[in-house]
Amino acid sequence: MATVKNAETTKPKLKHQNPLNIFLIGNPNVGKSVIFGLLTGRYTTVSNYPGTTVEVSHGNAGFGKHRIHIVDTPGVNNLMPMSEDEKVTRDILLLEKADAIIQVADSKNMKRTLLLTLQLIEMGLPVVLDLNMADEAESKGLHINVTRLSELLDVEVVSTIAVHRKGIDSLKHSALRARLSNFKFTYEDAIEESITRIEAYLPNANISRRSIAIMLLAGDKSMRGWLNANIDKDKINKINAIRYEAETRYREPINYVINQNRMKVVDEIANEVVIKKEKKGREFSVFIGNVSMHPIWGIPVLILVLWALYEFVGRFGAGTLVNLLERNVFGEYINPWMEKIVRFALPWTSLQELFIGPYGVFTMALTYSIAIILPITLTFFIAFGILEDSGYMPRLALMLNKVFRLMGLNGKAVLPMILGLGCDTMATMTARILETKKEKIIVTLLLALGVPCSAQLGAILGMFGTQPISAVILWGGVVTGIILLVGYLGSKVIPGERPDFVLEIPPLRIPQASNVLIKTVSRIEWYLREAVPLFILGTLILFIADKLRILPVIEEATEPVVTGFLGLPPKAAEAFLLGFLRRDYGAAGLFTMEKQGLLNTHQVVVSLVTITLFIPCIANFFIIVKERGLKTAMWMAAFIFPFAFLVGGLLNWTMNVLGIFA
Numbered sequence: 001m002a003t004v005k006n007a008e009t010t011k012p013k014l015k016h017q018n019p020l021n022i023f024l025i026g027n028p029n030v031g032k033s034v035i036f037g038l039l040t041g042r043y044t045t046v047s048n049y050p051g052t053t054v055e056v057s058h059g060n061a062g063f064g065k066h067r068i069h070i071v072d073t074p075g076v077n078n079l080m081p082m083s084e085d086e087k088v089t090r091d092i093l094l095l096e097k098a099d100a101i102i103q104v105a106d107s108k109n110m111k112r113t114l115l116l117t118l119q120l121i122e123m124g125l126p127v128v129l130d131l132n133m134a135d136e137a138e139s140k141g142l143h144i145n146v147t148r149l150s151e152l153l154d155v156e157v158v159s160t161i162a163v164h165r166k167g168i169d170s171l172k173h174s175a176l177r178a179r180l181s182n183f184k185f186t187y188e189d190a191i192e193e194s195i196t197r198i199e200a201y202l203p204n205a206n207i208s209r210r211s212i213a214i215m216l217l218a219g220d221k222s223m224r225g226w227l228n229a230n231i232d233k234d235k236i237n238k239i240n241a242i243r244y245e246a247e248t249r250y251r252e253p254i255n256y257v258i259n260q261n262r263m264k265v266v267d268e269i270a271n272e273v274v275i276k277k278e279k280k281g282r283e284f285s286v287f288i289g290n291v292s293m294h295p296i297w298g299i300p301v302l303i304l305v306l307w308a309l310y311e312f313v314g315r316f317g318a319g320t321l322v323n324l325l326e327r328n329v330f331g332e333y334i335n336p337w338m339e340k341i342v343r344f345a346l347p348w349t350s351l352q353e354l355f356i357g358p359y360g361v362f363t364m365a366l367t368y369s370i371a372i373i374l375p376i377t378l379t380f381f382i383a384f385g386i387l388e389d390s391g392y393m394p395r396l397a398l399m400l401n402k403v404f405r406l407m408g409l410n411g412k413a414v415l416p417m418i419l420g421l422g423c424d425t426m427a428t429m430t431a432r433i434l435e436t437k438k439e440k441i442i443v444t445l446l447l448a449l450g451v452p453c454s455a456q457l458g459a460i461l462g463m464f465g466t467q468p469i470s471a472v473i474l475w476g477g478v479v480t481g482i483i484l485l486v487g488y489l490g491s492k493v494i495p496g497e498r499p500d501f502v503l504e505i506p507p508l509r510i511p512q513a514s515n516v517l518i519k520t521v522s523r524i525e526w527y528l529r530e531a532v533p534l535f536i537l538g539t540l541i542l543f544i545a546d547k548l549r550i551l552p553v554i555e556e557a558t559e560p561v562v563t564g565f566l567g568l569p570p571k572a573a574e575a576f577l578l579g580f581l582r583r584d585y586g587a588a589g590l591f592t593m594e595k596q597g598l599l600n601t602h603q604v605v606v607s608l609v610t611i612t613l614f615i616p617c618i619a620n621f622f623i624i625v626k627e628r629g630l631k632t633a634m635w636m637a638a639f640i641f642p643f644a645f646l647v648g649g650l651l652n653w654t655m656n657v658l659g660i661f662a
Contacts, residue, residue, distance in 0.1 A: 019066070020069070023070075023073055023101050025076070025104070027106065030133070032072060032075065035160070041061070056071060056072065056088065057072040063172045073088070076116070094205060097206050098206070100127075104132050105130060107134045108136055111263075111266050111270050113131075118185070122210060126179050128175050129158070130160055133162075134159045134166075152272065155179070157174075158171045188257070190249050198216055198242055198243075199213045216243065219243065289395065292396075293396075293399045313383060317379030321376075326367065334362070342362075353543070359543040372588055373535075373584065376459060376462050385511070389509070391509055395508075406484065407446075407487030409434075409443065417446065417451055431444055431447075440628070441494055441632065448615075450486075456583050456612070459587035466594070475605050482647060554574075565649035566606055571593060572590065602661040613648075615641045
């Protein structure tokens with residue numbers, strides 16, 4: 001039986017050194033990245049942890065007179081790794097010296113929090129416990145006795161609300177006072193005996209020998225590399241013999257017994273520090289939250305959300321704002337003035353056309369990227385930020401879980417798919433949260449195939465802003481049907497198993513305008529830095545192709561497919577050509593064609609289905625190579641490219657036969 005007690009020895013304080021190394025540790029989805037941003041500001045670096053595809057963020061900060069180096073580690077549920085992310089976090093603690101650990105925790109989930117806290121204390125690390133999301137805990141009627149918790153664990157405990165920037169100063173002060181805890185707890189006698197025997201064969205490390213002994217006793221295979229590098233083979237054999245001997249004493253696996261011992265301690269602490277109060281006035285928000293994730297009643301909520309998104313992005317962003325920028329700002333002021341300046345400064349006609357011609361940097365690249373796509377992207381990012389902060393996203397994931405199971409996916413796969421509406425490249429990287437290779441491949445394929453990124457989706461909604469709602473429904477139905485079909489077939493072809501689905505549902509809350517603004521500004525900055533240069537590059541490619549008379553050749557070569565099979569004007573070949581560079585640039589080209597009256601409703605639907613299913617952009621392709629390997633990326637591209645035209649052609653034929661939008 002585990003016991004809880006505090007040792008009565010002098011508390012070793014953290015020695016203040018410059019710079020101090022502080023690691024952020026925490027369960028997934030506890031606001032750790034928000035805390036990291038508030039502590040470090042915007043000057044951060046992101047790099048892969050050596051030998052892995054897992055990214056770790058680094059940043060510098062100043063806490064008073066102290067220079068701080070902060071590392072944001074991947075989210076973990078356990079420090080005995082079950083995934084690559086958890087192994088990276090454990091290895092950082094094992095291999096790198098920490099002056100302080102800030103454990104960012106969800107105040108609503110004290111038991112899950114404390115299970116991780118016990119392991120950090122057991123590692124002999126100076127811990128500061130940050131109880132984040134304190135407002136959400138209060139809204140659930142949960143009050144945490146911070147003072148008593150600090151006394152029990154013998155660590156600094158701070159309460160924060162990161163999205164409101166509350167408690168951050170206290171967190172900084174506490175980080176400088178981080179100390180080694182004297183909190184002790186014991187396991188069953190047989191386990192304690194085995195731990196002591198294993199400890200005798202271990203060298204000193206950045207974490208305690210006791211914690212390493214527990215990992216080895218629990219059969220942590222990820223420790224083999226460290227063992228082989230630090231201990232001779234004879235000692236390793238003796239450690240294995242101790243573990244095998246301990247296993248014979250229990251019916252259950254040793255790691256299960258260890259975890260159960262810890263949970264008893266966790267329960268004792270939680271029962272003492274967590275006070276549940278009756279909370280009134282939450283009935284309506286709870287009701288709406290439950291309805292929004294119901295498999296049947298959640299559908300009207302989803303339709304309402306999609307309608308609001310269509311009105312805000314498709315009509316206001318792509319209509320009002322685009323007209324304001326394209327016609328009034330660029331059409332009446334910027335482009336005419338730039339034309340005068342270019343003609344005055346450059347007497348050569350060819351150079352003039354490079355900037356102000358049909359494929360000019362100002363008249364096409366910047367007009368497309370700033371006047372047309374930017375306002376659409378801006379409104380989408382605002383809407384996406386509101387959906388994120390409201391707590392609706394996990395509910396959508398839960399509601400659609402059964403649908404995703406048809407595709408052989410864990411319900412967590414819904415989250416990368418939703419994030420793909422922001423950026424497919426980033427979403428492909430977040431597929432790491434999935435546990436099996438099968439899931440990662442299927443999600444990566446579906447993201448590359450049929451999930452439009454924010455810029456592309458914005459242009460699509462803009463085109464549909466002037467079309468009947470039935471056109472939107474047909475486009476959405478075809479694309480969704482293709483995703484389901486390809487996902488289902490992929491689940492049958494790609495080998496592998498599907499793990500269980502566990503997802504925490506946060507409470508519904510009113511999004512904070514400041515937080516949405518920060519996210520939107522950050523994403524717009526990314527768009528201007530990453531996307532606009534590619535728009536300029538795409539325009540230069542078109543300019544060169546036009547001057548070399550390549551465009552007419554391409555239009556002629558693709559005419560049987562573009563005009564015959566897809567039923568589109570020959571000029572649409574330009575949009576698909578640019579789609580190789582960026583799908584959203586191709587969508588922007590179609591958007592311009594529609595505004596010029598070159599596409600009717602029938603052609604709008606066919607062209608947008610094709611461009612949505614088109615080959616992924618260059619950035620997405622390269623990240624697929626990085627995450628899944630060159631061979632897998634090439635196979636995906638080889639499948640997606642002809643498949644998109646096949647679906648577009650079959651849709652064109654079907655609509656003609658049935659007389660849809662004739």
